[in-house]
Amino acid sequence: MIAHSFGSDDLDEIEFDAMIHSFNRIKKYNEIINSLYFQFIQKITSEITRYMLLVCNDLGYKSNDFSIDAFFKFSDGLIKDKSQPKINKFRKYNAFNLLNKINNFLKHNTLRSYEQLKKHYPKNVRTKGVDGCKIDYENGMYAGDWIIIKPDYIDKLFDKLIIFFEDYCSIILKENIKEADWNYDDYFRDAFKVFQFPNAYYGIR
Secondary structure: OOHHHHHHHHHHHHHHHHHHHHHHHHHHHHHHHHHHHHHHHHHHHHHHHHHHHHHHHHOOOOOOOOOHHHHHHHHHHHOOOOOOOOOHHHHOHHHHHHHHHHHHHHHHHHHHHHHHHHHHHHEEHHHHHHHHOOOOOOOOOOHHHHHHHOOOOHHHHHHHHHHHHHHHHHHOOOOOHOOOOOOOHHHHHHHHHHHHHHHOOOOOO
């Protein structure tokens, strides 16, 4: 029907308009995807921070305020052996620190948080004069429009964070990582329950 209703010029125009609208939709789709991506980053960071605070409280942290800087300072203060590395020398520290710099920028949208991210990780933030960016960042601009991360950032992040916290557990908490899966109180309680009531534990009638 379309072929009989329109001439070839009309069809070309319709196809061109459809292509333009498609490009416009892609831009919107990318904005939505990035927004969800950054929300997930903030959720990850919030959960990690919550567990870090729980650990620090168990180790004697008393302040009502808690921040990444406080975490670093408190944890470094627990290291008694001067030959042991500080937190900023742990494996995959940069992955942990970058995550928190990005989260801080997303939370505050300030020039200071932008400059902190740019100072430590310049490849992860847009800069005037680079890759077509024509303006400087100003206070209040949405941080998500200025952050640069690769599409597989989150997929690779978890493995790196595990390595960082393994160092934290072994150096700060003096835990044996190889025994961590079984050498804790609840493990032995659970094992005793299995031995005592195996059918009940496994749901066997």
